[in-house]
Amino acid sequence: MEQFIYYLKVSFKGIKRxxxxxxxxxxILSVGLGVFFANATFYYQLNRDPLPHKxxxxxxxxxNLVPYECSTDCKTPSVLSYNNVEKLSQxxxxxxxxxxxxxxxxxRQSTEQAPLPVSIRITQRDFFSLFDVPVLxxxxxxxxxxxxxxxxTKSSAEKLFGRTNVIGExxxxxxxxxxxxxxxDTWQMLPRLYDANNQNHLSDTDDIxxxxxxxxxxxxxxxxxxxxxxxTDYRQLSTQGRTGALHQLQYWVQLDTPAQQxxxxxxxxxxxxxxxxxxxxxxxPNNQLVAxxxxxxxxxxxxSDIKAFALVTLLFLxxxxxxxxxxxLNRYLSNQYEFSLRRALGASRSQLQLQMLAxxxxxxxxxxxxxxxxxxxGIKLMNQLLPxxxxxxxxDLPLLLSLLVIAFVCSYLVTLYPSLRASFxxxxxxxxx
Amino acid sequence: MITLTxxxxxxxxxxxxxxxxxxxNLQVEEGEFAALTGPSGSGKSTLLNILGTLExxxxxxxxxxxxxxxxxxxxxxxxLRNEKIGFIFQGFNLIKDYSIFDNIxxxxxxxxxxxxxxxxxxxxxxxxxxxxxxxxxxxxxxSGGQQQRVAIARAIAGKPRxxxxxxxxxxxxxxxxxQVMELLEQINQQGCTILMVTHDPDQARRxxxxxxxxxxxxxxxxxxEPLSAQSA
Numbered sequence: 001m002e003q004f005i006y007y008l009k010v011s012f013k014g015i016k017r018x019x020x021x022x023x024x025x026x027x028i029l030s031v032g033l034g035v036f037f038a039n040a041t042f043y044y045q046l047n048r049d050p051l052p053h054k055x056x057x058x059x060x061x062x063x064n065l066v067p068y069e070c071s072t073d074c075k076t077p078s079v080l081s082y083n084n085v086e087k088l089s090q091x092x093x094x095x096x097x098x099x100x101x102x103x104x105x106x107x108r109q110s111t112e113q114a115p116l117p118v119s120i121r122i123t124q125r126d127f128f129s130l131f132d133v134p135v136l137x138x139x140x141x142x143x144x145x146x147x148x149x150x151x152x153t154k155s156s157a158e159k160l161f162g163r164t165n166v167i168g169e170x171x172x173x174x175x176x177x178x179x180x181x182x183x184x185d186t187w188q189m190l191p192r193l194y195d196a197n198n199q200n201h202l203s204d205t206d207d208i209x210x211x212x213x214x215x216x217x218x219x220x221x222x223x224x225x226x227x228x229x230x231x232t233d234y235r236q237l238s239t240q241g242r243t244g245a246l247h248q249l250q251y252w253v254q255l256d257t258p259a260q261q262x263x264x265x266x267x268x269x270x271x272x273x274x275x276x277x278x279x280x281x282x283x284x285p286n287n288q289l290v291a292x293x294x295x296x297x298x299x300x301x302x303x304s305d306i307k308a309f310a311l312v313t314l315l316f317l318x319x320x321x322x323x324x325x326x327x328x329l330n331r332y333l334s335n336q337y338e339f340s341l342r343r344a345l346g347a348s349r350s351q352l353q354l355q356m357l358a359x360x361x362x363x364x365x366x367x368x369x370x371x372x373x374x375x376x377x378g379i380k381l382m383n384q385l386l387p388x389x390x391x392x393x394x395x396d397l398p399l400l401l402s403l404l405v406i407a408f409v410c411s412y413l414v415t416l417y418p419s420l421r422a423s424f425x426x427x428x429x430x431x432x433x
Numbered sequence: 434m435i436t437l438t439x440x441x442x443x444x445x446x447x448x449x450x451x452x453x454x455x456x457x458n459l460q461v462e463e464g465e466f467a468a469l470t471g472p473s474g475s476g477k478s479t480l481l482n483i484l485g486t487l488e489x490x491x492x493x494x495x496x497x498x499x500x501x502x503x504x505x506x507x508x509x510x511x512x513l514r515n516e517k518i519g520f521i522f523q524g525f526n527l528i529k530d531y532s533i534f535d536n537i538x539x540x541x542x543x544x545x546x547x548x549x550x551x552x553x554x555x556x557x558x559x560x561x562x563x564x565x566x567x568x569x570x571x572x573x574x575x576s577g578g579q580q581q582r583v584a585i586a587r588a589i590a591g592k593p594r595x596x597x598x599x600x601x602x603x604x605x606x607x608x609x610x611x612q613v614m615e616l617l618e619q620i621n622q623q624g625c626t627i628l629m630v631t632h633d634p635d636q637a638r639r640x641x642x643x644x645x646x647x648x649x650x651x652x653x654x655x656x657x658e659p660l661s662a663q664s665a
Contacts, residue, residue: 006542013530341526344487345540345587346515348508 007358014359018331025327029367029410032320034374037403039313041379042306044399045392046202047296050189051132055293057256058130060197061088061268062288065275066229067245069282076286078197078299079225080249082216082242087271093264094253098126099212100194101248103220105174107208109160116160119223120173121206122215130252131189138167138182146213149181156207157183173210176218184209190391194252196295198225202303202388212249216241222248252292265289305386317410324414332418339422349423356419364404364411371407434626435461435484435595440493442479442649453479455649456493461628463594466621468640469630476649477630478599484628485518485597486510515544519588519625521598525580527572527587533559534568537587544591558586562616578609585616589625596620598629602636614639 015022049055064076065084080088085099100123106115121127124144128135128151136154141147150173157164157180160171169180191201210220219237225248228234232244240246255261268287275281290298332339339352347355383390442454453476461467469477482488483495486502495502502513520526527536534555541551559565562582564575572580581601588596598617602610614636621627629640637643643655 002548003542003545017530338528341528342539342543343511344485344514344520344526345543346511346591347543348511350508351511351543 004354004358007355008362010355011359011362014331014335015362018334021327021331025324025331025414026363026366026370028320028324028327029363029407029414030370030374032317032324033367033371033403033407033410034376035378036313036317037371037375037406038378038382039306039309040402041375041395041399042303042382042389042392043310045394046191046303046306046389048190049293050191050193051292054132054254055193056291057254058292059253059255059261059264060288060290060292060295061251061253061264062290063088063268063272064283064286065272065281066247066283067280068229070284074283074286076288077227077247078250079222079227079247080251081229081245081247082249083245084247085249085251087275088251088253088268091264091267093255093260093267095256095260096126096130096254097252098124098130099249099251100124100127101215101222101226101250102195102200102206102224103215104223105208105220107156107160108172109170111172111175115172118156118207119204120208120210120215120220122210122212122220124212126254127209127252128184130254131194133187133189134185136183136185137165138180140182141211144212146217147181147211148176148178148214149211150178151182151184151209152180153184153205153207154186173208174218178210188391191296193292193295194250195224196301197250197299199299199301200224201296201301202391204391261289303389306389321410321413324410325417328414329418329421332422336422343423352423353419356415356423359419360408360411360415363415364408367411368404368407371403375403434463434465434498435459436494436496436499438494438496440483440490440495442476442483442488442490452649454483454490454646457646457649457651459644459651459654461626463626464621464624465642466618466627466640467629467642467644468637469628469644469646470632470634470637471646471652473632475646477646479649480646481597481599481628481630484595485520486514487520511543515540515591517594519591519593519596521581521584521588521596521601523600523603525572525577525584525604527580527583529572532569532571533564533575533583533586536572536583537590539587540591554590554592555586558590561589561619562586576609577605578612581605581609581613582616585613585620589620594626596625596627598627600630600632602631602633610636 051058062076062078063080063084066077089097100121103120103122105118105120107118108115125141128140140151141149150171152166154164157166161169164183166180166183171178171180188205192203192205193201195201217238219235221234221237227247229245229247232240232246234241234246253264255264268289269285272281272285272287296302342352379393383393437457437459439456439458440454441456444451444453457480469480471477479488483490497517502510505513537555537558538551541554556565559568562585564579564582564586567575572583575583602613605613617627617629618639631637645652
């Protein structure tokens with residue numbers, strides 16, 4: 001340890017001898033790494049798997065079950081009608097299943113208050129267990145029947161009541177009475193893959209949750225994606241929405257085993273055959289069962305901007321590495337005399353490599369500080385340029401650890417070749433120079 | 434102690450081959466003080482560098498304490514340089530931004546000695562060269578002669594058995610040169626074998642033995658009576 005502290009002191013002496021080239025090396029590395037890291041943050045957060053333990057068990061079924069025969073664009077609709085969902089719900093193969101859509105509304109405690117605009121997720125009870133939503137107070141609806149009970153997020157409860165334990169409190173949702181059944185704990189599924197079919201997965205979570213049946217009873221239409229394939233009067237959702245071909249429901253099922261998945265796939269195929277036989281499926285069967293893991297790529301929701309940025313910043317990092325390495329080489333070659341003197345006086349190459357490790361450590365520390373500052377500034381700038389992605393600008397522990405590793409590897413690469421060049425060579429000649 | 438057998442060294446460039454040393458045979462006993470003399474370019478420094486393992490040789494053998502250094506690994510050669518050989522260079526080769534103490538400590542650092550032992554050895558070496566009071570000075574604050582004495586202190590702090598000096602007085606005036614020579618004689622009297630490259634016939638005479646090299650060949654190996662004995 002004492003020797004390593006000595007190596008660090010030697011490194012500091014080396015820096016003091018030529019502070020400008022050293023600072024320039026650190027600056028170049030910091031800028032390269034910081035820009036790369038800012039972009040990597042978005043890339044990592046946008047492409048991360050929010051439910052890694054079950055993203056291969058959650059599936060998004062789609063049926064081409066519409067009243068018209070498709071002639072040109074025969075893509076299966078990504079949303080289902082209420083009727084379709086009822087048919088899909090007739091099996092007990094999935095461990096859990098929930099239909100859902102989102103709508104806009106206004107919420108307040110009394111008519112005297114100004115209404116608060118809210119985003120409503122209209123769904124079924126399994127939604128919360130499907131996506132591991134934590135409950136802070138109260139309990140989730142006991143079944144999927146209609147009830148005028150809402151579930152609030154923690155922030156909505158705090159915004160409305162200034163506290164979180166508000167179970168049983170009355171609210172006006174678009175001036176209709178509802179009661180608070182539960183309050184969720186802090187929860188942010190990023191990206192919200194259950195909403196990827198309409199490419200809305202990069203937005204914030206909804207503010208309140210309402211039972212699906214109640215949502216239909218209250219005539220809430222989807223605010224993201226709805227398609228009608230007949231003359232359904234969508235304004236009369238409570239009466240015609242359940243029977244007509246108004247497609248607005250996302251449907252998620254949990255299929256834990258391959259056997260379960262196979263059985264469900266067969267169930268869908270049989271369902272479509274039955275519908276065809278009954279004359280309710282004029283188009284060719286085109287069932288889809290997409291795993292949550294693949295949902296973004298299936299619907300083409302990957303951000304091409306971020307991908308392109310990632311490539312550009314990686315190339316920029318390589319250019320920075322090359323330049324920093326060149327500067328470092330000059331610095332080491334100017335110190336070659338000292339390397340040779342140390343070797344002549346008995347330092348082995350392995351001892352000089354330990355010295356190099358001390359150099360790498362110092363360079364990595366300075367570079368990490370510089371890269372964090374540059375990265376932070378880069379993220380702020382990206383948030384200004386692409387505000388839609390601002391939810392994905394957070395640093396977490398794995399991301400920070402990967403920055404540390406990358407900064408150390410870059411510092412090592414920048415130091416490795418120059419130090420090897422400096423520690424190999426004819427001692428006698430270098431000492432004379 | 435040192436045995437060279439048919440040792441040759443050739444410097445090669447794309448166009449030319451220079452035979453720096455041709456089949457040199459040499460025996461140096463423990464405790465000897467030998468001067469390596471000869472015209473410029475004759476191979477004196479090359480021989481000294483090979484003896485100090487700073488340079489490799491092309492053929493022949495080099496035995497140090499009866500063991501061949503041929504084929505020794507880099508770390509073995511470093512250990513050998515660190516523990517058995519001390520170097521004194523014509524240009525002093527001190528690190529400018531290190532204090533005198535830190536400069537002398539350099540080889541001891543790589544030997545893995547404990548701080549207390551390093552300190553004790555450095556202080557002893559500084560006392561021997563008469564610079565103990567200036568141990569916190571930097572090389573630029575010392576005269577040439579003092580800097581060379583620091584270099585000598587650095588060379589002897591590790592208690593080497595062989596001291597290799599390449600024109601140690603080449604950059605010094607006559608007074609300083611005499612002081613350095615007296616110091617080397619004192620070190621030799623304590624049992625350290627010294628091989629010194631010099632152009633100065635007087636200094637060569639002060640060494641017990643003169644090894645003359647001309648065109649890479651050992652021409653004469655003259656044993657002098659030490660000056661101290663002559664004056665007596």
